[in-house]
Amino acid sequence: MHVDRSRANGILTGNTARPNVILSMPMIFDDESRAEMLCYFVVGELVAMARTGDWLKTDHLVELSRIWLHANGAQFEWQERISIARIAAEFAPDVLATIELRTEKTLASLFTDGWRLDYRVPVVCEIHDRCAARLRRM
Template identity: 65%
Template sequence: MARTSHGLRTDHLVELSLVWMRANGADPEWRDRINIVRMAVDLAPDVLVTFELTTEKAVASLFTNGGRLDYRVPLVGQIHSHWAARLQCT
């Protein structure tokens, strides 16, 4: 999204949600997974603007070389807190 201004295709959203859930031990029912992905899609543009993640490099800096979020990066914790607060409102 930071690179192209477009969100991920539906098939990519499905694949990445499954990868994330397997890696994190989550196994929600398919309806719950769809709702989680929908919330992520809806919140992503706000996060990019709020935290000024305007380039692919800025987004990449939030991840380890293994592709996982790097919680040693303070901005990752700030984004996590932002999402948690937003999710409390839903």
């Protein structure tokens, strides 16, 4: 079963006028899911840099992946999560250098309540698109 998260979950993506749909089956980890997780990790890295002056530590990345998995009803191999976390750690400095998101206040505006990324915010879509492009180059 392929689930297009941009259409299935209005809270997650903000791209639909439909109410939030609760999925009964776990999400399949497809290219779009990878891009969404990478985007979430990159923004998490930016938040860490704004708050602490340093990038995320391994235990924080593990917790971030658990939060994302739980929020999205996703299940996939830990090796895949590690791979995406590694890409995020490498890619976040590039995003920071080109998109001015250096304060907690500006970064907080990227989220809805409950720490879900708000895909109605143009900069979230820009980061997501850059993450998707980064994954396609692999």
